[in-house]
Amino acid sequence: MTTSTMTQETISYVCSTVRSRSAIELDISKSYLIEARLAPLAKRNGFGSIDEFVQAVKGKTKLGMESQLVEAMTTNETSFFRDIHPFEALRKTLFPEIRTKHAIQKSMNIWSAACSSGQEIYSIGMLIRENFPDLASWRVNLVATDLSDDILAKAKAGKFSQLEVNRGLPATLIVKYFQRQGLNWELQSEVRNMATFMKLNLIERWPQLPMMDVVFLRNVLIYFSPETKRAILEKIRKVMAPRGVLFLGAAETTMGLDAAFERVQADSSVFYRLK
């Protein structure tokens, strides 16, 4: 039984719009989530209920409301150095390997796909600054993309709350790379400027991307159907450099989806490489 205050029609419309615009799978069992996310949005747009708001979205009475609805249903949970192991693998094994491999051209490309508010790409930036000072003379291309304009704006700004910096950052890195700004912490421009943020919807046409040495595609495939996961992994393959590596979230795998990848276990971290 559902205690939802939304009509069945509203719930169906939200689920199908979110699915077609982002591939995120929602159904009636998530109506509590739809309600929690859309009630504040409806109110902010001046509507008395989610039903009224959705009617207006359907009628396209105000530009951008459909995108707001879709973005409100994304989960932006992230943190600095999330699940630490991928970053350890970069530090111990992968960056030293890439440094040797690209010693002549002195460039590398790293992509945080579904970057949310930027903690993932900025963690990589700080890791490079801390451990590989010689890469300062390289062209280190840190690309970070997401579907949501709002979250990309937050990521670009590089401003984080006390709670956000406390999640995953040791005090030494906070002091070294952030300046206090009122209640927030602002990331130093040298690290901020290492990253390029772009809008990219994983299920739409992708802009031209360089061949990636490392791809972080973490904690986003879980929201998609197996067919969508397969289609995205196939596209990811096409932008991976030879010997490139793919990191997925702890609950995600290519197994059973794309046989072109092999799972590599290095210490406590798992990544995927093309066979």
Ligand SMILES: C[S@@+](CC[C@H](N)C(=O)[O-])C[C@H]1O[C@@H](n2cnc3c(N)ncnc32)[C@H](O)[C@@H]1O
């Ligand atoms: C849970 S966050 C993951 C953040 C980061 N990768 C991490 O693991 O900490 C998921 C992100 O995926 C984005 N997202 C959802 N659907 C997407 C799509 N179709 N294309 C691109 N990004 C999408 C959301 O906007 C959200 O920021």
